[in-house]
Structures are given as structure tokens and as C-alpha cells.
Amino acid sequence: MAAAEDKGTRILVRTITDLARLAGVSPGTVSRALAGKSLVNTQTREKIEALAREHGFRPNQMASGLRRQKTGVIGVAIPLGHDTRQQISDSFFMTLLGFLADELTTHGYDLMLRRVVPGDDADWLDRFIGSGMIDGVIVIGQSDQFERIEEVADGYRSMVVWGNHQEGQRHCVVGTDNRLGGRLAAERLIAGGARRIAFVGDTGPMEFAARFAGAQDVAVRMGLPAVLPLATHLSPDRASEEIASHLAAYGRSIDGIFAATDTLAALCLTELRAQGLSVPDDVKLVGFDDLPIARQTIPPLTTVRQDIAAGARGLVDLLLRRLGGETTESLVLPPELVVRETA
Amino acid sequence: MAAAEDKGTRILVRTITDLARLAGVSPGTVSRALAGKSLVNTQTREKIEALAREHGFRPNQMASGLRRQKTGVIGVAIPLGHDTRQQISDSFFMTLLGFLADELTTHGYDLMLRRVVPGDDADWLDRFIGSGMIDGVIVIGQSDQFERIEEVADGYRSMVVWGNHQEGQRHCVVGTDNRLGGRLAAERLIAGGARRIAFVGDTGPMEFAARFAGAQDVAVRMGLPAVLPLATHLSPDRASEEIASHLAAYGRSIDGIFAATDTLAALCLTELRAQGLSVPDDVKLVGFDDLPIARQTIPPLTTVRQDIAAGARGLVDLLLRRLGGETTESLVLPPELVVRETA
């Protein structure tokens, strides 16, 4: 056994032509045999497959991709519009990325990851698409690039975006109904007795803007004072100081906080405690995402759940459909309020 | 301007040959001009560059890669040996991945991500390498594949692995000195007064085994009872039940816990509280990693810090060196004890 394997691997068979020579057939036949086409005689195929296995032959995907004009690779772009540093280590995006990797693998695709800083080059999306390396692209988060994505979508079909859905937009998007999520959060705060609500987070990115707007909807409908936006960055180190100073200024004049993400909510919890405010008695708090951390805070976070796994499935499903030529609608997932102890 | 652009983009220029026709030169010249070689006349180059820009031309990376036998892509493999599901969403690996993406981008490389389940196919690493799509590979975590990686390393130089370093191993590895980290953790627990220490986590993976061994070193040296291993899975949902039952059984007979990761430590904190044990008074607790969550628990976690950014830099640096033909030693990073309030 060991001897046979030795003998087998002695000759280096790197190309389909090497293998063809060994099998005594033409390269074309080898290609067809390995591709599993029906045109090849069963015995020939078996012989070729055996040799391929024996020598550990793997067809060169570059060459194959070039010839077939498809690569079996899906690009995943993470635009870091605002708040450049660290966003890629944002839990939510990373979790989504994990599920995407699973899902793409399941469908036989590889995943090419690219961080992009749109400020540095306006061309990021075209460059990625035009590289010839990917069959399609999933953009994680619209960041501040909504317009750029719209433009590209007009001329390129093989793209799906994670983000917020807007009436009449041209690109295919998968995402949670953020506005509805915002409403659920605000309703919960108000039902618990909150009257003066603050929104902690950056209202720049569309998703967050929609969450804020949803909360505002409810405040208006209930005849309460407008929701107070308290701007922060996303990365924990910067955000925690910002939250501290916001709370120092407004902590005693509000009784409900809707945080743009669970990460921010957890920080709020820490800072509220530091300022001697108790949750949920003095201030009620609702987060967004339902990341693992939401269960581990003290007290555990009431939050608005996004179904990340379903999101990943949706992204991949729609993209594959589009690769197949179908036209697809956007997919808006329903958020779900998860009641724990902070509101 | 708009008109010119219109006129410019009217003709589709997809290949270097299209562009050559437009510029009135041969494809070879265009190739040289865009590659910035010195052999091209300055005026010709400028003309070609202008046309390329105007028409948004991007050379096909597949073709280029095929011809030059290098792709500009680095593969990142995440083997999921034990505990298949969810490990990819493990915070530590994800954070490392984020830094890797940064670092590779900075050096002009793209990143191809591949989840692998070695149980399903023993061939995973060869397949990835042999695909012809990547110039080199970074393996994140040895999982239970130490031997497989060693074998591959004998015949393939362009590989660097994140993980634990063992005396005399043949593959180039970057990682924290886990054993030393384990010692630091145990020393801290003992200095605080702990005598009967438990280790929470799976001792199967090498990194964790080394952490456990480090703690054991100290227990032995101090003449204390052996460290009690309490096995758990890595994913929070399964781990939290397991921890609960472990603590129900042993909670009152131990006074110090060293958790294999911060994620597990955070769960311990929750479960300890649930069982009416106070931290650090009844039980002292030390984590590992210093993830963002370590700062957000109540009380904040004392933990052993791994410098993830330095790790990513090291991985990329060593890999690029190896691509350049150098021979490189492994890089072992020092862990650092971060004292907060749990021990």
C-alpha cells in the first residue's frame, strides 16, 4: 500500500495534460471525464478518476475559471464608510459573515472577503466586480454608499446587499425591517412607563436611521416628546466615553433608552450603573440584534432580535437565483422583540 | 464633460485587446503600460492610462493569474474539527479574521475564506492549496489537525498557522504562549487565595490543552490539588447548560475557576450568580483572550490578554517572507495578565 502510493506520487502530475499522457488519452477526454460528462466511456472515466485520485491531481481553477468565464467564487464586500477602524470586528457583521461562509460553502462556492474604505477610492465596487475573480457579490451593509450601490446595480445583476430597504430602490437587498424594529422597541419602553426616550447610536447609517425613525413614529403617535438622538461611534472604546458624557448631561432627564445595537446597550448598562441609575427602575433600556452578549449582561437585555441565519440564507439564495438569471425582489425580515429584564 | 464621458463609455472595453485597438497599439504594449514597466514611451503610456481610466478598464485577474502563476490571493482556512457548528462565529477567530483582512489588504492581497470540516474530507488542505487560486495559506487554529498540517508543511512552504507551538514542529506557527498564559492565570487565582481550582473548557484543542497544562504546572509547584477539568463545548448555548451542571456538582467545592476563553468566563459568571455564589468572594475567576466582553461583564473580568492585532501582523509578515523565499521561525507572543475585578 505504502509502496504503491510511493510509486504513484513519484511522477508529478500537475496538469490535465500530464494526467492525459499517463492515461493514454487526450487532455480533452480527461477534462470531460473529471467534469462527469456523459460523453465518456465508463471504463475510461474510471481509469482517469483512479489516476487522478492516486496522484492527488486537482484541476487549476484559474485556468478553468478563465475558460468557462465563471470562478465559483462569491465576493463579500464590507464597506467601512464612517467609523473606519474596527467596524469589521463588529459582532453583528462578523456573525453574519460566519453564516454566509457556511451557506456559500454548502452551495459549492468560495468566499472572497474584501474590506473597503470607500472614502479612499470611489471605485471600490466596480473594481471588485470587474476583477474577473468573482461570479457575484454580496455587500454587507450599505454604509454611506447607497447611491454608489444603486448606480452599480443598474448595470450589474449579480449583486445582493445586506441593509435597509427603501421604497423604490433599484438594488436587491436583504435585511430586517429596522423601522418596525424601532417601533417595537419604543412601544416596549413606553408600555413600561417611559416618557422621555433617547436613542443611543449614530443615525447616519441607513439602518440606524430607520431604527431611530421607527422609535420617533411611536413617540409622535403617542404624543410624547421627540426621541433624543445621542450620537456615538460604533467601536466600544470610543463609544463608552461618549455614552458616559451623554448620560452625565441627560441621564436624569430621560427614562428610556433605545440603543442602536446590543453592544451599545451593554455599554449603556455599565455607564448607567456607574452614574447610579438603576435599570429598569430609573431608566428602561432596549437594544437591537440579540447578540449572545444580550443574554449575559446583568440584568439581561431586552432587545429586538434580527435573525442573522435567516438573513445569510436569504442573501445567498437570492444571489444564486440572480446568477441563474431570475429577477428577484428584496427580502425584508421581520424583527422580533425579545423581552428580558431591562425593559 | 458629461457628454465626453458618455461618448467614452459607449464602447465596451473589456479586454486589453479592446483597449489596444482603441489606442492604436498592440495588446503587449498596453499590458506593459498598465504594469508600469519602463519599456514604454511616456506619451504612449499616458494615452493608454487615460483611455483605461475613461473606460473603466480593469485587467482580468484570472487571466493574469494564470499567466503569471500567482494570484494575489491568500487563502484563510478555518478548520472546524471538534464542535463543528458555530465555531466560526467564535469571537476570537472572527476578530483575528478582521485584523487579517486589514493586514492583507494593506499588502495588496485579497483574502479567500474557507470553512473546512476536516472530518468530512481529509483532503481539505491539499485541496485548498492545489486549487491554483491562492498564493499562500493561513490556517486559523490547528484544531485536531496537527498531524495533517505537519505533513503538508513538509512539501509546501507558503503556509503559516495560528496556534500553539510545540517543540520541534515543522510548520511555521504564530500564537500566544498558552502555557505561560495558563500559569499567569493560576498564579493570580492562587495569589488571591484560591486553593481548589477548576478549568472550564474543552482540553482537546491544543491551545486549550496548553492553557490547562500551564495552570496545572502552578498547582503542582505550589503543592495544591490538581486542577479539575470541567469539559464544555465552545458554543454559548450548549456551554451554558454544561457549566450550570458542572457548577451544581462542584461549585461549592472549588474556589477558583480558570476559563479557557472569556466567552466561557462570562457564562461562568452568570451561572455562579444563579447559584448564589459571589465573585470574587466565594469563587475567583480568570478568563482568556481579553475580548471586548471582558470589560462589560459585572464585575469586569480579570483575564489573560492575547494581542490579536500583533498576531495578525505576525501571520501576514511571516507568510509574505515565506512567499519571498525566506525561511522563517515560528513566532510566540507573550500573554499579558489584565487584572480587573473577578480575581
Place this chain on the structure above:
DNA sequence: AGGAATCTTGCAATCGTTTGCAAATGAGTC
């Protein structure tokens, strides 16, 4: 002006795989 030296450029082969077409083989029919 003639010739050598230097710059630019084009030609054509190459990277490794796929695939349309046609040739070759074999089976089946009358």
C-alpha cells in the same frame, strides 16, 4: 552621412482548462 547604441513596439508563444466540430469506432439493421 554612415553606423552603433538605445528606445519602443509588435509578434507569437504561453499559462491550463474547456468545448465545438469532426473523425473514428462499434453496434444494430436489413
Place this chain on the structure above:
DNA sequence: GACTCATTTGCAAACGATTGCAAGATTCCT
């Protein structure tokens, strides 16, 4: 045994960019 028809194979041209070689164009010298 001649013929049709289906299988199986080989041939050679793609895919798009790169690069060694040689030819053409300039420049510079004496």
C-alpha cells in the same frame, strides 16, 4: 456484407493577460 446511427475520442481554437525575442524607429556619435 453494406449501411445507418449512436458512442467515444482527438484536434484545435478559444478564455485574456504576459513576456522573450526580434524588428523598427530614434538618437547620438564621429
